[in-house]
Amino acid sequence: MHAGFTLVEVAVVAGILGLLALTMTSAFEGMEQARQQNTAQAHAEAARQALRTFMLRNKRLPCPDNSTYGDRGREANGAGSCPGDLRVGWLPYESLGLQVPVRSQRLRYGVHRGTNADLVAPLHGAVDGPDLEGTGGLARALATAAQAAPSTDQPHYSGAVPALSSDTCASAEPVNPAFVLAAPATDRDVDGAIHPGFDGPNRGFATSSPCVAPPARPATRIYDDVVVAESATTLLGWLSTATR
Template identity: 35%
Template sequence: MHATRSHRSAQKGFTFVEMAVVLVVGGLLSWAAFSAYDTVLDAKDRRQAQDMARQVQSQLRAFAVRHGRLPCPDASAAGTGLESLVGGVCGTGNLIGWFPYVSVGADLPVAEYRARYAVYRAPNASAPADADLALNLERSGDPLGHVNHRDVSDLIVALNNVAGLALATDQPHLTGDGGVAGAVDCATNRQMSVAYWLVVPLKDRSGDGERLDPPQASAGPCVFSPGTPVSATNDDVVLSESPTQLAGWLRKSLP
Protein backbone atom coordinates (compact mmCIF):
# COMPACT_ATOMS: atom_id res chain seq x y z
CA MET A 1 0.00 0.00 0.00
CA HIS A 2 2.79 2.46 0.93
CA ALA A 3 4.61 1.71 -2.34
CA THR A 4 1.44 2.38 -4.30
CA ARG A 5 0.96 5.79 -2.64
CA SER A 6 4.59 6.69 -3.36
CA HIS A 7 4.17 5.67 -6.97
CA ARG A 8 1.03 7.81 -7.30
CA SER A 9 2.82 10.77 -5.67
CA ALA A 10 5.69 10.44 -8.11
CA GLN A 11 3.18 10.37 -10.96
CA LYS A 12 1.54 13.55 -9.70
CA GLY A 13 4.90 15.27 -9.29
CA PHE A 14 5.99 14.31 -12.77
CA THR A 15 2.75 15.62 -14.26
CA PHE A 16 3.21 18.97 -12.49
CA VAL A 17 6.78 19.29 -13.84
CA GLU A 18 5.56 18.44 -17.31
CA MET A 19 2.90 21.13 -17.10
CA ALA A 20 5.46 23.69 -15.93
CA VAL A 21 7.75 22.82 -18.84
CA VAL A 22 4.87 23.08 -21.30
CA LEU A 23 3.94 26.52 -19.94
CA VAL A 24 7.52 27.77 -20.17
CA VAL A 25 8.01 26.41 -23.68
CA GLY A 26 4.63 27.80 -24.72
CA GLY A 27 5.59 31.21 -23.37
CA LEU A 28 8.88 31.16 -25.23
CA LEU A 29 7.18 30.15 -28.45
CA SER A 30 4.60 32.92 -28.05
CA TRP A 31 7.35 35.47 -27.40
CA ALA A 32 9.25 34.27 -30.45
CA ALA A 33 6.11 34.43 -32.58
CA PHE A 34 5.33 37.98 -31.46
CA SER A 35 8.97 39.02 -31.97
CA ALA A 36 8.95 37.56 -35.47
CA TYR A 37 5.63 39.32 -36.15
CA ASP A 38 7.11 42.65 -35.02
CA THR A 39 10.20 42.05 -37.17
CA VAL A 40 8.05 41.34 -40.23
CA LEU A 41 6.02 44.49 -39.63
CA ASP A 42 9.18 46.57 -39.15
CA ALA A 43 10.64 45.24 -42.41
CA LYS A 44 7.38 45.98 -44.24
CA ASP A 45 7.30 49.53 -42.85
CA ARG A 46 10.91 50.09 -43.88
CA ARG A 47 10.32 48.85 -47.42
CA GLN A 48 7.31 51.16 -47.70
CA ALA A 49 9.36 54.09 -46.38
CA GLN A 50 12.12 53.34 -48.91
CA ASP A 51 9.58 53.22 -51.74
CA MET A 52 8.09 56.52 -50.61
CA ALA A 53 11.54 58.15 -50.42
CA ARG A 54 12.23 57.09 -54.02
CA GLN A 55 8.86 58.51 -55.09
CA VAL A 56 9.72 61.81 -53.40
CA GLN A 57 13.06 61.84 -55.23
CA SER A 58 11.25 61.44 -58.56
CA GLN A 59 8.88 64.29 -57.65
CA LEU A 60 11.82 66.50 -56.65
CA ARG A 61 13.67 65.82 -59.91
CA ALA A 62 10.57 66.51 -62.01
CA PHE A 63 10.05 69.78 -60.15
CA ALA A 64 13.68 70.75 -60.77
CA VAL A 65 13.33 70.15 -64.51
CA ARG A 66 10.15 72.25 -64.68
CA HIS A 67 11.23 75.14 -62.44
CA GLY A 68 15.02 75.31 -62.67
CA ARG A 69 15.41 75.01 -58.89
CA LEU A 70 14.84 72.55 -56.08
CA PRO A 71 11.69 72.78 -53.97
CA CYS A 72 11.65 75.17 -51.03
CA PRO A 73 11.21 73.34 -47.68
CA ASP A 74 7.87 73.41 -45.93
CA ALA A 75 8.78 75.29 -42.74
CA SER A 76 5.41 74.79 -41.01
CA ALA A 77 5.39 72.93 -37.72
CA ALA A 78 2.96 70.19 -38.72
CA GLY A 79 3.87 69.94 -42.40
CA THR A 80 1.15 71.43 -44.60
CA GLY A 81 2.82 70.21 -47.79
CA LEU A 82 3.33 73.73 -49.15
CA GLU A 83 6.58 75.50 -49.97
CA SER A 84 7.35 78.30 -47.50
CA LEU A 85 7.70 81.12 -50.01
CA VAL A 86 7.99 84.84 -49.25
CA GLY A 87 6.86 86.95 -52.18
CA GLY A 88 7.13 83.90 -54.41
CA VAL A 89 10.74 83.23 -53.36
CA CYS A 90 12.12 80.68 -50.89
CA GLY A 91 12.59 82.51 -47.60
CA THR A 92 16.12 83.45 -46.59
CA GLY A 93 17.72 80.81 -44.40
CA ASN A 94 14.97 78.25 -45.03
CA LEU A 95 16.92 75.11 -45.87
CA ILE A 96 15.43 72.44 -43.57
CA GLY A 97 11.78 71.52 -43.17
CA TRP A 98 9.18 69.08 -44.42
CA PHE A 99 9.08 68.06 -48.05
CA PRO A 100 6.46 70.23 -49.84
CA TYR A 101 4.38 67.43 -51.34
CA VAL A 102 1.41 69.55 -52.38
CA SER A 103 3.58 72.18 -54.09
CA VAL A 104 5.23 69.53 -56.27
CA GLY A 105 1.85 68.07 -57.24
CA ALA A 106 1.83 65.05 -54.94
CA ASP A 107 -0.56 63.84 -52.26
CA LEU A 108 0.38 64.64 -48.67
CA PRO A 109 1.14 61.31 -46.94
CA VAL A 110 0.12 60.43 -43.41
CA ALA A 111 2.40 61.88 -40.74
CA GLU A 112 4.17 58.55 -40.17
CA TYR A 113 5.67 58.63 -43.67
CA ARG A 114 6.14 62.39 -44.10
CA ALA A 115 9.72 63.19 -45.08
CA ARG A 116 12.05 65.78 -43.59
CA TYR A 117 13.92 67.61 -46.30
CA ALA A 118 17.01 69.80 -46.60
CA VAL A 119 18.32 71.71 -49.62
CA TYR A 120 21.73 73.30 -50.13
CA ARG A 121 21.54 77.11 -50.11
CA ALA A 122 24.66 79.25 -50.50
CA PRO A 123 23.67 82.49 -52.29
CA ASN A 124 26.30 84.63 -53.95
CA ALA A 125 26.05 88.23 -55.18
CA SER A 126 27.65 87.08 -58.43
CA ALA A 127 25.05 85.06 -60.33
CA PRO A 128 27.59 82.80 -62.11
CA ALA A 129 28.98 81.81 -58.70
CA ASP A 130 25.61 81.41 -56.95
CA ALA A 131 24.95 78.09 -55.18
CA ASP A 132 21.42 78.56 -53.84
CA LEU A 133 19.64 75.48 -55.18
CA ALA A 134 16.20 76.68 -54.07
CA LEU A 135 16.49 79.90 -56.10
CA ASN A 136 15.51 80.19 -59.76
CA LEU A 137 18.25 82.47 -61.07
CA GLU A 138 19.85 83.17 -64.45
CA ARG A 139 23.44 82.01 -63.92
CA SER A 140 24.59 81.29 -67.48
CA GLY A 141 23.96 84.69 -69.06
CA ASP A 142 20.91 83.89 -71.22
CA PRO A 143 18.91 87.09 -71.86
CA LEU A 144 15.31 87.55 -70.79
CA GLY A 145 13.06 85.88 -73.36
CA HIS A 146 15.67 83.32 -74.37
CA VAL A 147 14.38 79.75 -74.36
CA ASN A 148 17.01 78.80 -71.76
CA HIS A 149 16.53 81.82 -69.51
CA ARG A 150 16.29 80.63 -65.88
CA ASP A 151 15.85 76.99 -66.80
CA VAL A 152 17.33 73.74 -65.57
CA SER A 153 20.70 74.56 -67.15
CA ASP A 154 21.05 77.37 -64.59
CA LEU A 155 20.36 74.89 -61.79
CA ILE A 156 23.15 72.72 -63.18
CA VAL A 157 25.50 75.72 -62.92
CA ALA A 158 24.49 76.11 -59.27
CA LEU A 159 25.07 72.42 -58.62
CA ASN A 160 28.55 72.66 -60.13
CA ASN A 161 29.21 75.63 -57.86
CA VAL A 162 28.15 73.61 -54.81
CA ALA A 163 30.49 70.80 -55.88
CA GLY A 164 33.39 73.27 -55.80
CA LEU A 165 32.72 74.46 -52.25
CA ALA A 166 34.26 73.05 -49.09
CA LEU A 167 31.99 71.09 -46.78
CA ALA A 168 30.04 73.54 -44.61
CA THR A 169 28.60 72.35 -41.31
CA ASP A 170 25.52 74.57 -41.68
CA GLN A 171 24.58 73.07 -45.06
CA PRO A 172 23.08 69.61 -45.80
CA HIS A 173 25.76 66.95 -45.47
CA LEU A 174 26.34 63.32 -44.56
CA THR A 175 28.21 61.56 -41.82
CA GLY A 176 29.27 57.89 -41.95
CA ASP A 177 27.28 54.67 -42.18
CA GLY A 178 28.86 52.68 -39.37
CA GLY A 179 30.82 50.70 -41.99
CA VAL A 180 33.06 51.62 -44.90
CA ALA A 181 32.11 55.31 -44.59
CA GLY A 182 33.18 55.34 -40.96
CA ALA A 183 31.35 56.12 -37.75
CA VAL A 184 27.92 57.73 -37.61
CA ASP A 185 29.15 60.89 -35.93
CA CYS A 186 28.32 64.40 -37.14
CA ALA A 187 31.00 65.95 -34.92
CA THR A 188 34.02 63.88 -35.94
CA ASN A 189 33.15 62.21 -39.26
CA ARG A 190 31.60 64.62 -41.74
CA GLN A 191 31.75 62.93 -45.12
CA MET A 192 30.33 65.08 -47.92
CA SER A 193 27.98 67.87 -48.92
CA VAL A 194 24.76 66.93 -50.71
CA ALA A 195 22.39 68.85 -52.95
CA TYR A 196 19.55 67.66 -50.76
CA TRP A 197 18.61 64.91 -48.37
CA LEU A 198 15.33 63.26 -47.48
CA VAL A 199 14.62 61.42 -44.23
CA VAL A 200 11.54 59.28 -43.70
CA PRO A 201 11.42 58.58 -39.96
CA LEU A 202 9.78 55.42 -38.67
CA LYS A 203 9.73 54.43 -34.99
CA ASP A 204 11.32 56.40 -32.16
CA ARG A 205 14.00 53.79 -31.55
CA SER A 206 16.23 56.21 -29.64
CA GLY A 207 13.50 56.85 -27.06
CA ASP A 208 13.97 60.63 -27.05
CA GLY A 209 10.35 61.46 -27.86
CA GLU A 210 11.05 62.34 -31.52
CA ARG A 211 10.53 60.04 -34.49
CA LEU A 212 13.78 61.25 -36.03
CA ASP A 213 16.58 59.20 -34.49
CA PRO A 214 20.08 60.65 -33.92
CA PRO A 215 22.12 61.90 -35.63
CA GLN A 216 19.03 63.15 -37.48
CA ALA A 217 17.38 66.15 -35.80
CA SER A 218 14.49 68.37 -36.81
CA ALA A 219 16.74 71.37 -37.46
CA GLY A 220 20.07 69.63 -38.02
CA PRO A 221 21.79 69.64 -41.45
CA CYS A 222 23.68 66.37 -40.84
CA VAL A 223 22.24 62.90 -41.49
CA PHE A 224 23.82 59.48 -41.78
CA SER A 225 24.76 58.06 -45.17
CA PRO A 226 22.08 56.22 -47.16
CA GLY A 227 22.41 52.49 -46.70
CA THR A 228 23.22 52.73 -42.99
CA PRO A 229 21.83 49.52 -41.47
CA VAL A 230 18.98 49.51 -38.98
CA SER A 231 20.17 49.46 -35.39
CA ALA A 232 18.59 49.25 -31.95
CA THR A 233 18.54 53.05 -31.82
CA ASN A 234 17.84 54.07 -35.43
CA ASP A 235 15.57 52.98 -38.27
CA ASP A 236 15.28 56.20 -40.31
CA VAL A 237 15.34 55.91 -44.10
CA VAL A 238 17.74 58.42 -45.70
CA LEU A 239 18.03 59.29 -49.40
CA SER A 240 20.30 61.96 -50.87
CA GLU A 241 22.18 63.02 -53.98
CA SER A 242 25.50 64.76 -54.32
CA PRO A 243 25.59 67.91 -56.49
CA THR A 244 27.51 65.99 -59.15
CA GLN A 245 25.00 63.12 -59.18
CA LEU A 246 22.00 65.39 -59.55
CA ALA A 247 23.71 67.57 -62.18
CA GLY A 248 24.48 64.45 -64.20
CA TRP A 249 20.87 63.28 -64.04
CA LEU A 250 19.57 66.72 -65.02
CA ARG A 251 21.92 66.91 -68.02
CA LYS A 252 20.37 63.71 -69.34
CA SER A 253 16.95 65.37 -69.06
CA LEU A 254 17.93 68.26 -71.35
CA PRO A 255 16.53 68.14 -74.89
Protein backbone atom coordinates (compact mmCIF):
# COMPACT_ATOMS: atom_id res chain seq x y z
CA MET A 1 0.00 0.00 0.00
CA HIS A 2 1.40 3.35 -1.07
CA ALA A 3 2.08 5.93 1.63
CA GLY A 4 2.00 8.81 -0.86
CA PHE A 5 2.88 10.00 -4.34
CA THR A 6 6.35 9.71 -5.77
CA LEU A 7 8.11 12.79 -7.14
CA VAL A 8 7.55 11.47 -10.67
CA GLU A 9 3.82 11.13 -10.10
CA VAL A 10 3.63 14.64 -8.62
CA ALA A 11 5.54 16.02 -11.61
CA VAL A 12 3.19 14.28 -14.04
CA VAL A 13 0.09 15.61 -12.27
CA ALA A 14 1.58 19.13 -12.12
CA GLY A 15 2.36 18.96 -15.83
CA ILE A 16 -1.19 17.87 -16.67
CA LEU A 17 -2.68 20.64 -14.53
CA GLY A 18 -0.39 23.18 -16.15
CA LEU A 19 -1.41 22.00 -19.60
CA LEU A 20 -5.10 22.23 -18.67
CA ALA A 21 -4.60 25.73 -17.27
CA LEU A 22 -2.83 26.83 -20.45
CA THR A 23 -5.59 25.35 -22.60
CA MET A 24 -8.31 27.07 -20.58
CA THR A 25 -6.46 30.40 -20.71
CA SER A 26 -6.10 30.15 -24.49
CA ALA A 27 -9.79 29.26 -24.80
CA PHE A 28 -10.85 32.23 -22.69
CA GLU A 29 -8.59 34.55 -24.70
CA GLY A 30 -10.09 33.22 -27.92
CA MET A 31 -13.61 33.76 -26.60
CA GLU A 32 -12.78 37.32 -25.56
CA GLN A 33 -11.23 38.06 -28.95
CA ALA A 34 -14.34 36.70 -30.69
CA ARG A 35 -16.59 38.78 -28.43
CA GLN A 36 -14.64 41.96 -29.13
CA GLN A 37 -14.66 41.26 -32.85
CA ASN A 38 -18.41 40.61 -32.86
CA THR A 39 -18.92 43.93 -31.08
CA ALA A 40 -16.75 45.70 -33.67
CA GLN A 41 -18.70 44.01 -36.48
CA ALA A 42 -22.00 45.18 -34.99
CA HIS A 43 -20.70 48.76 -34.67
CA ALA A 44 -19.47 48.75 -38.27
CA GLU A 45 -22.76 47.41 -39.63
CA ALA A 46 -24.76 49.98 -37.65
CA ALA A 47 -22.52 52.71 -39.06
CA ARG A 48 -23.00 51.37 -42.61
CA GLN A 49 -26.77 51.66 -42.27
CA ALA A 50 -26.47 55.13 -40.72
CA LEU A 51 -24.32 56.27 -43.66
CA ARG A 52 -26.90 54.98 -46.13
CA THR A 53 -29.69 56.76 -44.27
CA PHE A 54 -27.66 59.99 -44.17
CA MET A 55 -26.94 59.71 -47.90
CA LEU A 56 -30.59 59.17 -48.74
CA ARG A 57 -31.69 62.13 -46.62
CA ASN A 58 -28.93 64.57 -47.61
CA LYS A 59 -28.06 63.30 -51.12
CA ARG A 60 -24.39 63.07 -50.16
CA LEU A 61 -22.08 61.22 -47.81
CA PRO A 62 -20.83 62.99 -44.68
CA CYS A 63 -17.48 64.70 -44.31
CA PRO A 64 -15.12 62.87 -41.92
CA ASP A 65 -14.41 64.16 -38.44
CA ASN A 66 -10.79 65.28 -38.65
CA SER A 67 -10.14 65.79 -34.93
CA THR A 68 -7.23 63.83 -33.44
CA TYR A 69 -9.32 61.31 -31.51
CA GLY A 70 -12.78 61.83 -32.97
CA ASP A 71 -13.95 63.74 -29.89
CA ARG A 72 -15.79 66.31 -32.01
CA GLY A 73 -18.24 63.70 -33.27
CA ARG A 74 -19.35 65.91 -36.17
CA GLU A 75 -18.37 66.68 -39.74
CA ALA A 76 -15.26 68.83 -40.14
CA ASN A 77 -16.17 72.53 -40.38
CA GLY A 78 -19.87 71.66 -40.33
CA ALA A 79 -22.11 70.49 -43.15
CA GLY A 80 -21.37 71.86 -46.60
CA SER A 81 -17.85 73.14 -45.95
CA CYS A 82 -15.72 70.01 -45.92
CA PRO A 83 -12.05 70.61 -46.86
CA GLY A 84 -11.52 69.41 -50.42
CA ASP A 85 -8.63 67.10 -49.58
CA LEU A 86 -10.22 65.50 -46.51
CA ARG A 87 -10.96 61.88 -47.41
CA VAL A 88 -10.07 60.00 -44.22
CA GLY A 89 -11.00 60.75 -40.61
CA TRP A 90 -13.23 59.56 -37.82
CA LEU A 91 -16.85 58.64 -38.30
CA PRO A 92 -18.93 61.80 -37.58
CA TYR A 93 -21.24 60.08 -35.09
CA GLU A 94 -23.41 63.02 -34.06
CA SER A 95 -23.95 64.07 -37.69
CA LEU A 96 -25.26 60.54 -38.31
CA GLY A 97 -27.51 60.57 -35.26
CA LEU A 98 -25.33 58.06 -33.41
CA GLN A 99 -23.94 58.21 -29.90
CA VAL A 100 -20.20 58.86 -29.74
CA PRO A 101 -18.54 55.76 -28.20
CA VAL A 102 -15.41 55.67 -26.07
CA ARG A 103 -12.18 56.31 -27.94
CA SER A 104 -11.13 52.67 -28.10
CA GLN A 105 -14.31 51.76 -30.03
CA ARG A 106 -14.46 54.65 -32.52
CA LEU A 107 -14.51 53.85 -36.23
CA ARG A 108 -12.27 55.32 -38.89
CA TYR A 109 -14.05 56.44 -42.02
CA GLY A 110 -12.87 57.01 -45.57
CA VAL A 111 -14.94 58.45 -48.43
CA HIS A 112 -14.33 58.76 -52.18
CA ARG A 113 -13.76 62.35 -53.32
CA GLY A 114 -12.62 62.36 -56.94
CA THR A 115 -12.98 64.80 -59.83
CA ASN A 116 -16.67 64.95 -60.79
CA ALA A 117 -17.18 62.20 -58.21
CA ASP A 118 -17.01 64.01 -54.87
CA LEU A 119 -19.45 61.98 -52.80
CA VAL A 120 -19.30 64.53 -49.97
CA ALA A 121 -20.20 67.45 -52.23
CA PRO A 122 -21.71 66.11 -55.49
CA LEU A 123 -22.67 68.66 -58.10
CA HIS A 124 -26.36 69.05 -58.79
CA GLY A 125 -27.48 68.02 -62.23
CA ALA A 126 -29.76 65.50 -63.89
CA VAL A 127 -30.15 64.34 -67.47
CA ASP A 128 -33.93 64.51 -67.67
CA GLY A 129 -34.74 67.74 -65.81
CA PRO A 130 -34.00 69.97 -62.80
CA ASP A 131 -32.24 68.28 -59.92
CA LEU A 132 -34.03 70.06 -57.10
CA GLU A 133 -33.36 67.44 -54.41
CA GLY A 134 -29.85 66.50 -55.55
CA THR A 135 -30.61 62.86 -56.27
CA GLY A 136 -29.49 63.20 -59.89
CA GLY A 137 -26.19 64.78 -58.92
CA LEU A 138 -25.49 62.09 -56.33
CA ALA A 139 -26.35 59.32 -58.79
CA ARG A 140 -24.05 60.87 -61.39
CA ALA A 141 -21.20 61.18 -58.86
CA LEU A 142 -21.64 57.52 -57.83
CA ALA A 143 -21.66 56.41 -61.47
CA THR A 144 -18.50 58.42 -62.16
CA ALA A 145 -16.79 56.98 -59.06
CA ALA A 146 -17.74 53.47 -60.15
CA GLN A 147 -16.05 53.97 -63.52
CA ALA A 148 -13.00 55.88 -62.29
CA ALA A 149 -9.52 54.37 -62.67
CA PRO A 150 -8.17 52.84 -59.43
CA SER A 151 -6.19 55.34 -57.39
CA THR A 152 -4.03 55.06 -54.29
CA ASP A 153 -4.83 58.71 -53.50
CA GLN A 154 -8.40 57.74 -52.65
CA PRO A 155 -9.37 55.49 -49.73
CA HIS A 156 -8.47 52.03 -50.95
CA TYR A 157 -7.54 48.47 -50.12
CA SER A 158 -5.62 45.89 -52.06
CA GLY A 159 -7.57 43.58 -54.34
CA ALA A 160 -4.72 41.09 -54.16
CA VAL A 161 -4.68 38.48 -51.40
CA PRO A 162 -2.37 39.89 -48.69
CA ALA A 163 0.00 37.93 -46.52
CA LEU A 164 -1.69 37.26 -43.19
CA SER A 165 1.33 38.66 -41.36
CA SER A 166 1.59 41.82 -43.47
CA ASP A 167 1.79 45.05 -41.49
CA THR A 168 2.17 47.21 -44.56
CA CYS A 169 -0.58 48.49 -46.82
CA ALA A 170 0.03 47.02 -50.26
CA SER A 171 -0.92 49.20 -53.21
CA ALA A 172 -1.25 46.30 -55.67
CA GLU A 173 -4.58 46.23 -57.47
CA PRO A 174 -6.13 49.08 -55.42
CA VAL A 175 -9.90 48.96 -54.94
CA ASN A 176 -11.64 52.29 -54.29
CA PRO A 177 -14.92 51.93 -52.39
CA ALA A 178 -17.49 54.73 -52.08
CA PHE A 179 -16.86 54.57 -48.35
CA VAL A 180 -14.96 52.30 -46.00
CA LEU A 181 -15.07 51.79 -42.24
CA ALA A 182 -12.41 50.30 -39.98
CA ALA A 183 -13.48 49.14 -36.52
CA PRO A 184 -10.87 48.18 -33.90
CA ALA A 185 -11.45 45.08 -31.79
CA THR A 186 -8.46 44.33 -29.52
CA ASP A 187 -4.85 45.44 -29.74
CA ARG A 188 -3.47 42.19 -31.12
CA ASP A 189 -0.11 43.50 -32.37
CA VAL A 190 0.62 45.66 -29.28
CA ASP A 191 2.30 48.34 -31.35
CA GLY A 192 1.93 51.23 -28.89
CA ALA A 193 0.74 53.69 -31.56
CA ILE A 194 -1.45 56.74 -30.86
CA HIS A 195 -4.52 54.61 -31.63
CA PRO A 196 -3.41 51.18 -30.35
CA GLY A 197 -6.69 49.39 -31.04
CA PHE A 198 -5.96 49.21 -34.78
CA ASP A 199 -3.82 46.41 -36.14
CA GLY A 200 -1.70 45.94 -39.26
CA PRO A 201 -2.33 48.35 -42.15
CA ASN A 202 -5.14 50.04 -40.23
CA ARG A 203 -2.60 51.72 -37.96
CA GLY A 204 -1.82 54.09 -40.82
CA PHE A 205 -5.50 54.47 -41.70
CA ALA A 206 -6.07 55.52 -38.09
CA THR A 207 -3.88 58.58 -38.65
CA SER A 208 -3.79 59.81 -42.24
CA SER A 209 -3.10 57.01 -44.74
CA PRO A 210 -5.87 56.35 -47.32
CA CYS A 211 -5.02 52.64 -47.33
CA VAL A 212 -6.95 50.15 -45.23
CA ALA A 213 -6.81 46.38 -44.83
CA PRO A 214 -9.06 44.37 -47.19
CA PRO A 215 -12.55 43.64 -45.79
CA ALA A 216 -11.98 39.92 -46.34
CA ARG A 217 -8.80 39.73 -44.27
CA PRO A 218 -9.39 37.08 -41.57
CA ALA A 219 -8.57 37.44 -37.89
CA THR A 220 -5.20 36.10 -36.76
CA ARG A 221 -3.03 36.17 -33.67
CA ILE A 222 -1.91 39.72 -34.54
CA TYR A 223 -4.96 41.11 -36.35
CA ASP A 224 -8.67 41.26 -35.55
CA ASP A 225 -9.98 44.58 -36.91
CA VAL A 226 -13.25 44.66 -38.83
CA VAL A 227 -13.33 46.47 -42.18
CA VAL A 228 -16.60 47.20 -43.99
CA ALA A 229 -16.63 48.75 -47.47
CA GLU A 230 -19.43 49.82 -49.80
CA SER A 231 -18.79 50.10 -53.52
CA ALA A 232 -20.12 52.99 -55.60
CA THR A 233 -21.95 50.48 -57.80
CA THR A 234 -23.73 48.94 -54.81
CA LEU A 235 -24.68 52.34 -53.40
CA LEU A 236 -25.96 53.50 -56.78
CA GLY A 237 -28.19 50.44 -57.06
CA TRP A 238 -29.46 50.93 -53.52
CA LEU A 239 -30.14 54.63 -54.17
CA SER A 240 -32.07 53.84 -57.33
CA THR A 241 -34.23 51.32 -55.47
CA ALA A 242 -34.80 53.59 -52.44
CA THR A 243 -35.86 56.61 -54.57
CA ARG A 244 -37.93 54.72 -57.12
